[in-house]
Every structure is written in C-alpha cells, then in structure tokens.
Amino acid sequence: MSQNSPKIYDAVILGASGFTGKYVVREALKFLNAPNSPLKSLALAGRSPARLAEALKWAAGGDSPPNIPLLTADTTDPNSLSRIAAQAKIILNCVGPFRLYGQPVVSACVDAGCDYLDISGEPEFMERMEALYHEEAVEKGALVVSACGFDSVPAEIGLLFHSRQWAGPAAPNRVEACLSLESDKKVVLNFGTYESAVLGVANADKLVELRRSRPKRARPTIPGPTHAKGSLIEHQKQLGLWALKLPSADSVVVRRTLATLTENPHGLPGANETANDLKKREAFWSSVKPAHFGVKLGSKSLFGLFPYIMLGIFIGLLCRVALGRWLLLKFPSFFSLGGFKKEGPSKEEVESATFKMWFVGHGFSDASLASKGNKKPDTEVITRVAGPEVGYLATPIILIQCALVVLSNRGSLPRGGVFTPGIVFGPTDLQERLQENGISFDFISKNSISA
Numbered sequence: 001m002s003q004n005s006p007k008i009y010d011a012v013i014l015g016a017s018g019f020t021g022k023y024v025v026r027e028a029l030k031f032l033n034a035p036n037s038p039l040k041s042l043a044l045a046g047r048s049p050a051r052l053a054e055a056l057k058w059a060a061g062g063d064s065p066p067n068i069p070l071l072t073a074d075t076t077d078p079n080s081l082s083r084i085a086a087q088a089k090i091i092l093n094c095v096g097p098f099r100l101y102g103q104p105v106v107s108a109c110v111d112a113g114c115d116y117l118d119i120s121g122e123p124e125f126m127e128r129m130e131a132l133y134h135e136e137a138v139e140k141g142a143l144v145v146s147a148c149g150f151d152s153v154p155a156e157i158g159l160l161f162h163s164r165q166w167a168g169p170a171a172p173n174r175v176e177a178c179l180s181l182e183s184d185k186k187v188v189l190n191f192g193t194y195e196s197a198v199l200g201v202a203n204a205d206k207l208v209e210l211r212r213s214r215p216k217r218a219r220p221t222i223p224g225p226t227h228a229k230g231s232l233i234e235h236q237k238q239l240g241l242w243a244l245k246l247p248s249a250d251s252v253v254v255r256r257t258l259a260t261l262t263e264n265p266h267g268l269p270g271a272n273e274t275a276n277d278l279k280k281r282e283a284f285w286s287s288v289k290p291a292h293f294g295v296k297l298g299s300k301s302l303f304g305l306f307p308y309i310m311l312g313i314f315i316g317l318l319c320r321v322a323l324g325r326w327l328l329l330k331f332p333s334f335f336s337l338g339g340f341k342k343e344g345p346s347k348e349e350v351e352s353a354t355f356k357m358w359f360v361g362h363g364f365s366d367a368s369l370a371s372k373g374n375k376k377p378d379t380e381v382i383t384r385v386a387g388p389e390v391g392y393l394a395t396p397i398i399l400i401q402c403a404l405v406v407l408s409n410r411g412s413l414p415r416g417g418v419f420t421p422g423i424v425f426g427p428t429d430l431q432e433r434l435q436e437n438g439i440s441f442d443f444i445s446k447n448s449i450s451a
Contacts, residue, residue, distance in 0.1 A: 121151030156422035190391030223370035
C-alpha cells in the first residue's frame with residue numbers, strides 16, 4: 001500500500017490487550033460512530049488476536065463487542081508495524097517501556113506518513129525520537145507526539161491555562177505543580193510507570209550524552225530571578241499539603257514546549273490552516289507567558305511522603321547494577337511499600353482514586369518591576385487541574401481526546417514532525433474536550449504577597 005493510498009482505519013490502538021491498552025479501548029468505544037465524532041473506523045493491534053478479542057469483550061462491558069478488526073502486530077516485526085501504519089490515519093501506541101519497544105513503531109509511522117501518539121513519560125525516548133526522526137517526519141507529513149497521557153498533558157495544558165491567568169502587565173516567574181493522589185482505598189500506581197522510572201535512572205547517562213550531542217535549544221525570557229533550588233520537602237500551607245520535589249518527565253516536556261515556542265513565538269503553522277485558524281493560533285500564543293516550572297508530589301501528611309522517599313532511595317542505590325535492577329523489577333510492591341504492583345490496581349482501587357494537580361505561580365503584578373534590581377515576586381496565582389485515577393482512567397481519556405483533536409482538526413495542526421503535546425494541542429479545543437470528559441481546569445485564587 002503506497003503512502004498516498006486511502007487509509008482504512010481512522011485509528012489503530014497498538015498494545016490494546018495490555019493493562020492500560022484495554023482501558024484505552026474502553027474509552028475509544030464511547031466515541032466510535034458517536035454523533036459528531038470523527039472516529040468512524042477503529043482497529044486493535046497486538047501480538048495475540050485471542051487476547052485482543054478478550055480485551056475488546058472486557059472494554060464493551062455487558063454489551064456484545066462491536067465488530068472491530070483485530071490486527072496481529074509485534075514491535076519485533078517491522079513488517080507487521082509497516083502494514084498497520086499503512087492502513088491507519090493515526091496509531092495510538094500503548095506498548096511500553098517505550099525505550100525498549102517504541103522506536104520501531106515511530107519508525108514505521110514516519111515511513112508511512114501516519115500520525116503517532118503515545119503515553120510515554122520517558123524523556124530519553126522522547127528526545128531520541130526527536131533527534132532521529134523529526135526531519136523525516138516533517139518531510140513525510142507524520143505528526144509524532146509522545147506524552148499524550150497523564151504524563152504530560154495535565155502539566156502542559158494546565159501550565160498554559162495557568163499562565164493565561166496573568167493578565168495585562170502581570171507575569172509569572174516560577175510555577176510549581178504539586179500533584180496530590182487521593183483515594184478512599186490504597187493508591188496503587190501503574191507498573192509501567194515504575195518500570196520506566198527504574199530503566200530511566202539506570203540509563204540517565206545516556207540522556208546526558210544525547211543532550212550533549214545536540215544543539216542547544218532556545219530558552220524563553222522569563223522576568224525576575226532564576227529560581228533557587230529550594231528544599232527537597234516543604235510545607236505548602238496554602239494547599240494544606242507537604243510537598244516532595246520530583247525529578248519529573250513533566251518538567252522536561254514543558255521545557256521542550258517552551259523552547260519550541262521561543263523559536264516559534266506564534267506557535268507552529270498548520271498544514272492547511274484557514275485564516276481563522278491562524279488568527280486563533282497567534283492570539284492563543286500571545287496570551288501565554290513562560291515561567292520556570294517544577295513538579296512536586298503532595299501529601300496531606302509528612303508520613304504520606306515516606307513510601308516515595310524510600311522508593312527514591314532504593315532506585316538510586318540499586319538500579320545502577322543488573323542484580324539491583326532485577327530485584328527492583330521483580331519485587332515492585334516490596335520496594336514501593338505497596339504503591340506499585342505487577343498485576344496493577346484492582347477495579348475498586350482504580351474507581352476510588354482521583355488526582356489534583358495544583359499550580360502555584362509566583363510572579364510580578366507588573367513585569368517591568370522584575371528588571372528593577374533583584375526584586376522578589378509580589379503576586380501569587382493558584383490554579384488546579386483535577387480528574388479521575390491517573391494511569392487507567394485519566395490517561396485513556398487524554399489519549400483519546402488528543403486523537404479526536406487530530407482527526408477533527410488535522411489541517412490546523414503541523415504537517416509533520418516530532419513535538420510535545422503542549423505546542424501541538426495548546427491552541428486547539430483539547431482543554432474544553434478534557435473538561436467535557438471529567439478533567440477540570442479551575443482558577444483558585446490570586447493574591448498579593450509580601451516581597
């Protein structure tokens with residue numbers, strides 16, 4: 001099938017029978033052939049048609065499953081990936097860890113001119129795909145966007161929402177996102193996230209090497225001081241939370257978005273954008289004000305942070321040697337004090353969990369104040385993004401809404417290239433779509449603070 005042949009499927013979900021994949025299928029079925037939905041044809045892909053059939057049956061709930069094609073594809077078989085990329089407008093990749101299995105899928109999509117979204121939260125994978133495939137993706141017209149799940153859309157779209165609350169001459173200097181995971185039961189997180197973290201720390205030197213080998217990116221001009229490191233743990237009284245500083249993929253993705261925006265102050269032109277699209281895009285980006293950005297994990301009690309501190313210590317000590325990595329990946333529940341389990345959370349644990357991501361911004365009531373000596377910020381703005389459980393509910397909602405934006409508005413998006421979600425989806429209606437599907441964006445407060 002040539003690159004210009006008509007595509008058979010609007011979307012193909014790859015890895016549809018995995019822990020997260022089956023939840024993505026469940027979310028996609030809500031929009032398949034629904035009124036005003038651009039999703040008219042869907043296929044599921046994976047190594048085992050029998051497991052795909054089981055996942056489809058599970059996703060359909062009590063209903064008899066719809067007649068959806070089940071395609072055999074394996075990340076170790078490039079020909080199988082080329083076949084599905086040739087047939088799809090967009091592939092939604094749920095097969096991680098992406099550092100191990102993601103590159104062949106990106107390669108097949110770029111070669112076929114097929115759009116690609118994934119739920120990776122792995123900085124080295126994302127930056128390596130940009131280094132290897134960006135230019136070819138531009139040429140072939142393939143839009144490649146990683147981190148279209150809980151990592152990193154709430155942080156990206158949440159920060160863009162937050163920055164637009166600094167109206168007029170006001171400007172932020174620093175925004176800290178504080179993530180609070182809440183549940184009536186025990187919070188149990190996605191094992192894939194744990195596995196990616198272990199492999200990421202184990203290969204941290206490769207990320208450093210990759211960045212050194214690439215040209216320096218532009219940095220945005222941010223009024224006021226560059227931020228001091230601050231303490232590892234602090235009490236954020238205004239939120240009623242204890243906060244632990246995190247090495248987060250969200251921070252890396254946000255920095256890449258702000259770098260792209262600095263290089264393209266009006267955002268990225270759409271492949272076939274209308275005059276109205278152009279006007280909307282330029283107006284959106286002119287309202288966004290960059291800021292230094294960091295992520296913290298919040299807990300109502302200091303003791304609640306203890307499991308995460310211990311996990312960080314274990315990963316730091318053990319993941320540099322093969323035996324240590326084996327132990328970490330073999331016994332995740334032991335090292336995370338029950339926070340991560342190989343079999344994932346139960347249905348009840350998923351349904352009872354929620355998240356709140358608080359954005360606490362410090363900046364200036366008038367940006368010109370920042371240039372007058374080393375003046376401290378005098379204004380605080382707080383916003384919040386909130387929604388359901390992060391790994392199996394929020395991530396599928398986000399991924400499917402990103403896909404629907406691509407299918408609905410392809411002409412107003414870049415023709416091709418490897419990008420972050422913020423720079424691609426910022427000016428679209430993604431925030432409104434998320435709000436309609438259970439992820440809220442709220443302005444909380446704006447106050448003067450003593451300088």
